[in-house]
Amino acid sequence: MPYWWEAAEPKSVPEAPVAERCDVAIIGAGYTGLSAAITLARAGRNVQIFDRQRPGEGASSRNGGITSGNIRIGLSAAIEKYGEAKGLALYREGVEARKDLQRFIHEEKLDCDFVLSGRFTGCISDDHYDIQARETDLLNRHLNIGGYVVPKEEQHKETGSAMYRGGVVRPDIGMLHPGKFVQEMIRVAVESGAILHGETPVTGFERVSDGYVIHTTRGKTVARDLIFAANGYIDGANKWLRRRIVPIPSCMIATEPLSPNLMKTLMPAGRGMGETRKLYRYFRPSPDGRRILLGGRSSMFGRSEAESGAHLLKGLIEMYPELSDTKISHSWNGLVAFSRSDIPLLFQRDGAHYTGGYCGSGVVWARWIGQKAALKILGSPEGASVFDCDPPPAVPFFNGRTWFLPAVLGWHGLLDKLGRGVVKA
Ligand SMILES: Cc1cc2nc3c(=O)[nH]c(=O)nc-3n(C[C@H](O)[C@H](O)[C@H](O)COP(=O)(O)OP(=O)(O)OC[C@H]3O[C@@H](n4cnc5c(N)ncnc54)[C@H](O)[C@@H]3O)c2cc1C
The missing domain is CATH 3.50.50.60 (FAD/NAD(P)-binding domain)
Known part of the structure; x- marks a missing residue:
């Protein structure tokens, strides 16, 4: 559940x-x-x-309740693909949509634990860090979002994980209770x-x-x-x-409650988090700040929630070895959609x-x-x-049955191992 x-x-x-x-x-x-x-x-x-x-x-x-309003390709790729005017317009509408969500929550007085926490994206290689720095600069220049890079020496302020080569903070992204x-x-x-x-x-x-x-x-x-x-x-x-x-299964887990000290060590800034991987993982503190919730596209159709959860927990422990004895209290699946x-x-x-x-x-x-x-x-x-x-x-040869999913996810996993990942801030 x-x-x-x-x-x-x-x-x-x-x-x-x-x-x-x-x-x-x-x-x-x-x-x-x-x-x-x-x-x-x-x-x-x-x-x-x-x-x-x-x-x-x-x-x-x-x-996951992270109010990212992401576009699958970064701003530079959007400009290259759609031309400068449309590429920028896509991202501008994203800024408008994020602001409009906040307006809606505020004006309607919705009780949904919204916080403008910011989001930290950890880079899995030095190349990714350089790319993220350039993308953040482009976003700031055109959209004035106030993004900034966090070099590896400073990243302990954002995460207790030693897995990343620095990262980037987007202060315009928040979290809510979905x-x-x-x-x-x-x-x-x-x-x-x-x-x-x-x-x-x-x-x-x-x-x-x-x-x-x-x-x-x-x-x-x-x-x-x-x-x-x-x-x-x-x-x-x-x-x-x-x-x-194309419906793609996405899975999430929640840890059992962790001590306030451990939470402070692992997620010192209390933000939503992501990574520069093709097989994207995102994580965040629960609204009461006591648990870590982690999600990813690691599940396959037919894989039980418990099996998907065990797979995600392995990834969480790689990120935070301190959690090697931690149990998960909840694991669940849902469907996202691609075209x-x-x-x-x-x-x-x-x-x-x-x-x-x-x-x-x-x-x-x-x-x-x-x-x-x-x-x-x-x-x-x-x-x-x-x-x-x-x-x-x-989608060619597709009528609702995602027979190609294992191959696509396997390919994305390989790209991650080769350090190719994603190119956006
Ligand atoms: C595990 C997971 C984590 C995610 N994390 C994030 C995140 O952190 N940030 C983010 O921005 N997005 C995230 N998403 C994506 C986000 O949840 C979805 O994009 C969003 O909820 C889509 O909303 P929707 O109303 O379009 O679709 P849904 O909420 O999926 O609703 C579609 C509804 O259509 C109904 N339906 C389908 N067919 C019929 C029919 N024939 N008759 C009647 N009803 C029908 C279904 O029952 C369903 O309730 C995540 C998704 C998942 C699954």
Whole structure:
């Protein structure tokens, strides 16, 4: 069970009849769907959200809660690939999205343990340190984010691990309690008038003259507009989308409570942390500062939560040998979503709105992209985004079964061993 569920387990919601008609139907009640629902319901639209699990039970209550708003490629690579104007615009929208998340939490008074803690990324080689220094300089020059490098001699202020060759701090990134955050979004969505149907799978949909008919296990509804907000949990309800979104299992563990002295030694700055690896690992203190929570893409489909957890614990002990006798109290899995694009997706197809593909960085992006999709339906110019795109191409030879995952993860592991890793701050 996710550690987060100790304080905020997803709840069944009272069963409401599926209305025959509504303005907007949303498939998926995570950050994306709830964000869209809040914006639409507050603008007076009649909204129904469907989730096949309990609302919030997908990635939105299972993640690390690090508000990174990462883009998979660094700023220099984004400029090289998309040109200077678009590369910078992608990163600028990231700055805006992170700020807007803070505004939302503050204005709505959401009880979700948000702290603007900053994030430290440890470099696994000297080359990575040099690259990170250049990327940080570029980010500061264009976006004024106040990032700075921490040389190896100084890194004891950031981490008790001797594994890194220095690192970089991003003060604009924080942490929240993801389980509480999604519960608070559910509360705000319902208070705003959205109708939430939990444990109600959408089984199919079809285009009609005045919108879409959406079929669910509890009846059908006709909606003028439709938003897909299922991200990594997309299933056979939309076979076209399932060939374009690749769900990747991601696993997390929480340690048993550690002594305050040990926590101070291992994580002296109390920040969210990451590494310059292809097989990215991220870790953070729990909101009460007593445990370390660590996540990574080390799990495979079919691997149990306990097996994935044992694998992650091995990595944690390599990082912090002091933890060799430490037990893990929780281990859990969830699904993140990738596509053939390296940036979040926001597009329309046959009149329906599609979102997702946040590449494991959805705490900022999912809420932002959901809001953008809603603003588009409302006809607001604020719905425009640099992430607006055409429908993405299908992933070759893929129909929802990630048969290629072991090979891809193995390749990324090899690149890490060769010190190739990632190139972004
Ligand atoms: C272990 C883990 C750690 C992560 N750590 C971080 C992090 O530290 N920082 C960060 O920024 N991001 C992180 N992420 C990513 C982040 O959690 C996701 O990007 C984000 O939660 C996506 O939100 P969403 O609303 O789009 O999707 P989800 O929250 O996954 O919701 C999708 C919902 O769609 C529903 N659904 C699917 N099909 C149907 C259907 N046919 N009918 C009805 N409902 C359906 C599912 O039941 C699910 O509840 C992590 C993810 C995982 C799994």
